[in-house]
Amino acid sequence: MLLEFSCSNYKAIKEKIVFSMVAGSDKSHQEELYEFDDYRVSRITSVYGANGAGKSTLIDAVGYLGFLVRECVKFQEGDKIPRTPHKLSAEKPTAFDIQFVVDGIRYAYGFSMNDVEFLDEYLYHFPSGRQAKIFEREGTKFSYGIKYKKELSQLESKTKSNKLFLTTAEAWCSLKEIIHPFRFFKEELIVHGIGPDNWFEYSAEQIRTNSGMKQILVVFMQKIGIPIKDIQVKIENRQLTTQDMPLELLNKVQMLTGMGSLQTIEVKFVYKDYILNINEESQGTQKLFKLLCPFIDVLVNGKVLFYDELEASLHPALVDELIHTFKNWKSEKNPQLIFSSHDTSLLDLDLFRRDQIWFAERNPRLCTTEYYSLVELKNVRKDDNIKKGYINGRYSTIPLKGSSLIEVLGGE
Incomplete structure (x- = not known):
């Protein structure tokens, strides 16, 4: 599970930020916390903020850290490190630090880098x-x-300046103190942004090969009013031809990637009287298909899930169901969910602790994004209407506060 993450000089984040899953002294909802050594750790945390405030940047930063650990082994000597520093700090290093738990042992890992080396x-x-x-x-x-x-x-000579030593060492040694932390980044830290993803492929493969997962998905959709009887999945690999792309481009693709085939995935929802291709379903149904299989995997196997804009295309009741499932899940493993949202109905101290509600806010003076939890703000009582306070800008800056679109357009 995740304890703490910090970074500096990454996209909108200029100065060092610290995001923590370690709970404070608040006694509310403490039955939902994980116990680890002397720590109490949250299983679920939300992040709020105005558009452009930096909610997605936090999640993207965690995903980028995982990408570097998993993929830097593919960097060739002399390759630049793909990096997106803050626009006003392009010449300064980017740094990441993270603390997490694997098999009951706490680890602390971090690094800094520029465009060419760690x-x-x-x-x-x-x-x-x-x-x-x-x-x-x-x-x-x-x-x-x-x-x-x-x-x-013995592995120093195998570590190039543009590769992480953790990644290099994992490929060559048998030490569990190296393998277990690397496994955390490779298998247990799951990040879903708002851009393209491969969750559709993952879910299709799960439905095709895992009858238990398929049954869970069918029954859940029936319970929320989607009366499907079955889900049919067909996955095929066919040879690329000139119908797919011009011959010259086809030859280049085969030469550079060694791939001469194209995978096609067909998913159909079977109803009582008809069958629909998934592309004919609503955006919400399509998102449920992609979301539920990985969501269940995170729960069952005790992984850490970062999810950007959880409520997008989903009915509020479904979002509420997903959150309550996470809050009430009983297992020896410790899954965690960190999500960003604009859904103010979730800003409720009957649902979350104050240290489980975080805000992202852009500091115009420093030109950087800052992050803080509700527990860090003064004079927030347990009986406060957090939703109303947030909408009124009490906890963070909100769009158009003190103005209106009519004023912007020049109307009265």
């Missing part, structure tokens, strides 16, 4: 509650914890 990197763990070094890296200089030096020091 400048520093570290990995610590806390096997007995006290920090112990696994490795540190400063440019081309490495140091290690005593029990890891023999195996890890």
Whole structure:
């Protein structure tokens, strides 16, 4: 599970921000918190803010961190690191730090980088509650914890300046203290943004191969008023031809990727009297198909899910059902959900703790996005109407506060 994430100089984030899942001293909803060592950890957190305030940037930053850990092994020597620093800090490093738990052990990992190299990197763990070094890296200089030096020091020469040592080491060593943190980024940290994703393919494959998952999806859709009887999935790989693209482009694709086939996925919803292709269904039904399988996977397997604009294309009652499922899920594993939203009906202290409601706000003076939780604000009582306060701009800046579209258009 996730404990804390921080970053600086990434897109709208200029100065260092800290996002924490560690609960404060508030006693509300404490039965829903996870216990870990001396920590109490939230299982669910929401992020609010005006359009352009930076809600998506936080989620994107977490996704980018995971991308670098998983994919930097593919960077060739001399390749630039794909980086998007703040527009006013392009020459300064970008930095990430994260603390998380795998198999009951807390890890702390972080690094900084510019466009061409990783400048520093570290990995610590806390096997007995006290920090112990696994490795540190400063440019081309490495140091290690005593029990890891023999195996890890042999991998220095395999680590290029534009690759992370954690990623390189995972490919060559057998140390669980390397493999487990890497597994967190590869398998347990799930990030869904508002851009293109492969959740449709994942869900189609699950429905095709996992009858239990298919039954859950069919029954759930029936319960919310979509009277389907079955879901049919057909996945085929066919050879690319000149009908798909010009011959010259086809040859280049095959030469560069080694791929000569195209995967086609056909999903149909079977009703009592007719069958519909999923593309003929509503946006909400299509989103449910893509969302539920990964959502169930996160719950069952105890993963961490970041989801941007959870309520988009979904009825408020469905969003409420998803949130209550997460809040009330009983398992030995510890799934977590962090989502951004504009749905003010969820701003309710009967639903969330104050440290589970976060805000993103753009600081015009510093030209950066800042993040803070409701618990950090003064004079917020447990009986306050959080929804009303948010709409009135009490907790963060809201669009058109003090003005109106009529005024902008020049009307009275």
